[in-house]
Amino acid sequence: MTLKATLLASTCDLKDCPALYTTDRDTLLVQGETPTDHGLEIPAHETLVEIPMELIRKVIREQLV
Incomplete structure (x- = not known):
């Protein structure tokens, strides 16, 4: 089954x-x-993604979750 993603x-x-x-x-x-350049040990099946705090603030401010 394919994952369905909706932009928040x-x-x-x-x-x-x-x-x-x-x-x-x-x-x-x-x-x-x-x-x-994070210096963390991340398992091979995982990754890190860096996003601006403003994106989280926008979600909270607009109560999108």
């Missing part, structure tokens, strides 16, 4: 900006930059 909020109108999506699995997807 983005920091711009383009598709290549940080964004937050809801899914039909009752989860969130985060789109953002992949940092390489």
Whole structure:
């Protein structure tokens, strides 16, 4: 079954900006930059995504979750 994602909020109108999506699995997807200078040990099956705090503020302010 394919995951269905719905855009919650983005920091711009383009598709290549940080964004937050809801899914039909009752989860969130985060789109953002992949940092390489974090110095953390991340398992191979996971990743880190960096997003601006303004994106989270926008979701809270607009009560999108």
